Amino acid sequence: MVQEAEAGSGVEQLSCATCQQPAKLQCPRCLELSLEKDLAAFCSQECFKASWAEHKKLHKPSATEGWHYCTRRGQGRSLNMPDFKWTGELRPARIGPMRQIPDHIPKPDYYLGGYPTAEMESRQQHAVKLRTERDVAGIREACAIGRRVLDAAAAAVAPGVTTDEIDRVVGGVGAGVGVTWVAGGCVSVCTSINEVICHGIPDKRPLQQGDIINVDVSVYKAGYHGDLNETFVVGEVDAASRQLIRVTHDCLHKAIAICKPGTPYRDIGEVISKHAKAHGLSVVRTYCGHGIGDLFHCAPNVPHYAKNKAKGTMKVGEVFTIEPMVNQGSHRDKTWPDGWTAVTEDGRRSAQFEHTLLITPDGCEVLTARLPTSPPLWWEVEEGRQGQAQQLGAAANGAAADAS
Known part of the structure; x- marks a missing residue:
């Protein structure tokens, strides 16, 4: 008791x-x-x-x-730091016990074991499904929840806050709305810091001044999935990291701008690579966007790099993600001993942004779009300050004119 x-x-x-x-x-x-x-x-x-x-x-x-280091894709734990040739300055920290999701919340078949049996056996791996109105309504609800939760996670990002605390915030919101998170075996979200490209596991390391962090939220609600992520600055961040984040964001939105019925999926990679290369950055090739709906990953496959061989053209009713991962140095990646965390091979920084999209007769709808209440990204903060300064300057000039 x-x-x-x-x-x-x-x-x-x-x-x-x-x-x-x-x-x-x-x-x-x-x-x-x-x-x-x-x-x-x-x-x-x-x-x-x-x-x-x-x-x-x-x-x-x-x-x-006590807290253990994660091993074997979240299914094992060790008291010892893994032996590995780390590519950058970041090291894994210890992770806590698996967070429990209440029994009454439905869970996908891969919730504990990690293997998506229904997904791998589905025809949707080879044929892109046109979503019904019911499907779209379910996906839209999952995406709307995902947006609210990512905003809550973003608001928690600050120097001294652990990624485990961010995971706790997200898990708490999810349980309140009947959501199962699908990031991995033991956590609610992926938190990828600095040289981590994706799949970073929340742990006890406090965020440090100058870090950048991507928070990736994937939602399973009433049989449907939603998927989105954003990269944030932690306190004062160097100019090169700020540029990396801004360019990655713009890569995603330039790709979204061409999405409409009849657009070849391979063109997405051309648009993203062109913009990244123009700023001296590279695009990760190992991980791609994907179809999403009643399954977490399905056709179409959406590569983010140029000269890819993606098949098919966009059709009304198709739902998929675009999620470019852009690096300061080499596009190549390595995987940590946990079998999950992907990092840049040269230890330089990586950023990512992701949206879930629905193709419509006139173009596309961003189901995970930012809200007016979403915490501002770094350039939005600076532009807001500049706007306030301009308003104050104009007011001062007006007052001086009146006085004369």
């Missing part, structure tokens, strides 16, 4: 591990084992009892040895 939180314990500021409502109770066994407070917090005895089958696993010795 959970006990009342002690005054000043901080549990009143946490969310229930089961339903994400404000927590007022805490598991005494978790406290004895000095587990993370967010794992021990509950809003009621009912929520504690409902989660007991999974929660009690945290009390086993294997779960109380």
